[in-house]
Amino acid sequence: MADTGENFAAFNSRALVEMVGGVTDEALKVTKIKQFLSVLAGRFFNWAGRKSLFTLHLGIKCCAIEMAAAATPRFDGDRFGVLFRSSPRQSDVLLVNGPVSKKFADKIVRLWEQMPEPKYCIAMGECAISGGPYFQSYNILEGVDTVIPVDVYIPGCPPRPEALIDGFGLLREKIIRIGGAPSSERESEKPLIVGDE
Amino acid sequence: MAQMWITMGPQHPMTHGLWTLRVKVDGETVVDTEAELGYIHRGVEKICESRDFTQVTPYCDRLCYVSAMTWANSYIYAAEDLLEADVPERAEYIRLISAELQRLASHLMWLGAFGPDIGNLTLMTWCMRDREMFLDLLQELGGSRMHYNYPRIGGVKRDIPVGFADRMIAKVKLFERRIEEYEMMLDESTIWLVRLQGVGYANAEEMVEAGVSGPNVRAAGVNYDVRWAHPYSVYDEVDWEPAVEKPTSVKGADCYDRYRVRMEEMRQSCRMVLDAIEKIPGGKNTNYANGDEMIYQKAPTRAPEGATGFSNYECTRGASQFYVKGGGDGRGKNPYRLSIRSPMFITIPFVAKTMIGYKVADIPAIMGSFDPCIGETDR
Amino acid sequence: MSNLGTTVTLSQNEAAANDCLAAINSRFSGSGVVASVERHSNAKKYAFVRITTPPQHWQALAKWLRFDLGVNYCSMVTGTHFPEGPQERGWEVAYHFLRQPITDQLPNTHTVYVAEKLDGRLIPMEFEVLIPLENNDTPTVPTVQHIWGGADWNEKETWDLVGIKFEGHKNMFRVLNPHDSPEGFHPLQKQHKIRYHDHNEMYDDAQGFGRKPADEGRIK
Numbered sequence: 203m204a205d206t207g208e209n210f211a212a213f214n215s216r217a218l219v220e221m222v223g224g225v226t227d228e229a230l231k232v233t234k235i236k237q238f239l240s241v242l243a244g245r246f247f248n249w250a251g252r253k254s255l256f257t258l259h260l261g262i263k264c265c266a267i268e269m270a271a272a273a274t275p276r277f278d279g280d281r282f283g284v285l286f287r288s289s290p291r292q293s294d295v296l297l298v299n300g301p302v303s304k305k306f307a308d309k310i311v312r313l314w315e316q317m318p319e320p321k322y323c324i325a326m327g328e329c330a331i332s333g334g335p336y337f338q339s340y341n342i343l344e345g346v347d348t349v350i351p352v353d354v355y356i357p358g359c360p361p362r363p364e365a366l367i368d369g370f371g372l373l374r375e376k377i378i379r380i381g382g383a384p385s386s387e388r389e390s391e392k393p394l395i396v397g398d399e
Numbered sequence: 400m401a402q403m404w405i406t407m408g409p410q411h412p413m414t415h416g417l418w419t420l421r422v423k424v425d426g427e428t429v430v431d432t433e434a435e436l437g438y439i440h441r442g443v444e445k446i447c448e449s450r451d452f453t454q455v456t457p458y459c460d461r462l463c464y465v466s467a468m469t470w471a472n473s474y475i476y477a478a479e480d481l482l483e484a485d486v487p488e489r490a491e492y493i494r495l496i497s498a499e500l501q502r503l504a505s506h507l508m509w510l511g512a513f514g515p516d517i518g519n520l521t522l523m524t525w526c527m528r529d530r531e532m533f534l535d536l537l538q539e540l541g542g543s544r545m546h547y548n549y550p551r552i553g554g555v556k557r558d559i560p561v562g563f564a565d566r567m568i569a570k571v572k573l574f575e576r577r578i579e580e581y582e583m584m585l586d587e588s589t590i591w592l593v594r595l596q597g598v599g600y601a602n603a604e605e606m607v608e609a610g611v612s613g614p615n616v617r618a619a620g621v622n623y624d625v626r627w628a629h630p631y632s633v634y635d636e637v638d639w640e641p642a643v644e645k646p647t648s649v650k651g652a653d654c655y656d657r658y659r660v661r662m663e664e665m666r667q668s669c670r671m672v673l674d675a676i677e678k679i680p681g682g683k684n685t686n687y688a689n690g691d692e693m694i695y696q697k698a699p700t701r702a703p704e705g706a707t708g709f710s711n712y713e714c715t716r717g718a719s720q721f722y723v724k725g726g727g728d729g730r731g732k733n734p735y736r737l738s739i740r741s742p743m744f745i746t747i748p749f750v751a752k753t754m755i756g757y758k759v760a761d762i763p764a765i766m767g768s769f770d771p772c773i774g775e776t777d778r
Numbered sequence: 779m780s781n782l783g784t785t786v787t788l789s790q791n792e793a794a795a796n797d798c799l800a801a802i803n804s805r806f807s808g809s810g811v812v813a814s815v816e817r818h819s820n821a822k823k824y825a826f827v828r829i830t831t832p833p834q835h836w837q838a839l840a841k842w843l844r845f846d847l848g849v850n851y852c853s854m855v856t857g858t859h860f861p862e863g864p865q866e867r868g869w870e871v872a873y874h875f876l877r878q879p880i881t882d883q884l885p886n887t888h889t890v891y892v893a894e895k896l897d898g899r900l901i902p903m904e905f906e907v908l909i910p911l912e913n914n915d916t917p918t919v920p921t922v923q924h925i926w927g928g929a930d931w932n933e934k935e936t937w938d939l940v941g942i943k944f945e946g947h948k949n950m951f952r953v954l955n956p957h958d959s960p961e962g963f964h965p966l967q968k969q970h971k972i973r974y975h976d977h978n979e980m981y982d983d984a985q986g987f988g989r990k991p992a993d994e995g996r997i998k
Contacts, residue, residue, distance in 0.1 A: 264464035274527035610928025631821030740854035
């Protein structure tokens, strides 16, 4: 049993797991339990995901102060499950709250790529949507959606913390609709803009 | 022991803004540092060359976004120097009140971000709660919580609303008691004292030589404040004192001194605001219409080539200066060159050198105690 | 606070400015260095000292200002490009300094000034030094990085944005623009225009939403 490259002659558990897993999988498929379980699990994961949107602790410019204000006692984003995480590997939402400069462009793309699926991006404030007051600048990209696919746009300069919380609400509705579709398959979605109705 | 460079990269919960601090560590001790700025360089100086003088004010709000009113005022003084505009006295009083309320809000934001760096998460919630009081007052004046576009060349946009004086006095008096609550919580906390005292010494002469100013230098015992040295507005008619701390060591000011100087500045700002609202010409309960001569005097809109304007202003983080040259756009409607001096641009490389010799765990304390704001650094 | 006597008064300020002017003229007159006392038109209309110097005398003037006149704080360095200016003023570097009253700081003390009692070299004063350069492609100014620490990063920024070289400046690198900006790209020079600089239509439907602004078609 040692021909998988491991040089211990003990019981090779990996082959056992593969064998048992393969048998169980076939059994579940035949009895349609797998389909039922995956629908149930999908709904459950969707509920859990949208009720606990972990946002990356990224503060670019002024809108970051309003993002901080939205986490504080008066507006309290935490009651909606919005918690700030320091590492992109542990977060679901990339909240871009300022203009993206040429120096920061590939770093923000790297942060986006480090986040595991399903992940969402919210563009908060005018600078992230279209460059904002600096749209004519030689160093600022015209909107973060030139490099990252954005799900929700929150206009304002800066948007009030209530608008940010509303943006998270729109994102939750979107998650109910699209579930855990990876970000590369969401490009045909109509963009959601806070205050659009 | 091997040495290695660690990048505390642009996305970092502690750095209070988007910049990179590379530290070279030997075990736990910091041996060398390098600061890299420019991640939000917006080219404001270039953009403002295509804007009218009035259109530049919103850009100056967004320079240091935590203390927007002081930066807008700083630019307005430079534009008034260039365009030779006069300002009525009531407008100067209102500018003083708005700048000091903004200073309170900014120091509360600093404390609210500094506390969690040291580990005191309660401070974040308390300070932001109190900051909301001042943001409501500034919203009554300027219309928005953060970027007000409030001062105008020759005065202010609108007068203080009816009832503003009573609300402000009530809130400021409440806040004066809240400062005591903060000090009770922090000065009796062993963790706070141990983490801040003896950490991050910065010598007064070196700081002045390096171009650092503001509360960071006043923490080292140097009594220099632009508000009395190069006076502007009505600071010489209002009851206040500069907040200066006695440093306890010959090595200079440590983080605890810098924390204490900002608490004292908050007290002085409260005192200034309460005094100014009583002395305001025209009374504190009258409200003049927009454009009334009590609060606004129409200023020329063009400046010829060769005219320059310069303002020296005490922003929350140091002395900020604007240098404007007239004659842009052919007819003089735009500034030909707008140059912005940000106190933090000089302080951050200095702070990076201050950290050498301390432990990695002291980096947030030292960095936070100097109160960085990257918006003004990167213009 | 005016009754407590703790703000620098107009008369102190004028006296200090005139003292500095006299000192500069007695040391540098006749060498191309021109000094004058100007007045602000804002705030309290205080006076400051403006010095214009050709680049070759700049380091000598800087050393004298720092060590003999006590100007200890360099605040900003501004570079301006005048492509249509006269031949002798195609570029201009403006240094701004402050003289701050800093005396030896002993531990456990803080200086308490009664501002009205300050005199002589202790009165705070603003200085502006203008260095006009020739209208060519290689503007150069000698550096004062070793004289004031505050000039260090300010000179880096001026080179980065405007392109004025500082001769003798150690460790020059781009501080605000990205490190991989093209060689010779200095955005604040006048031949570089901002994006959409001649557009009247600000909205270009960049996001492709297919929506028109409410005031489309109106002549602005």
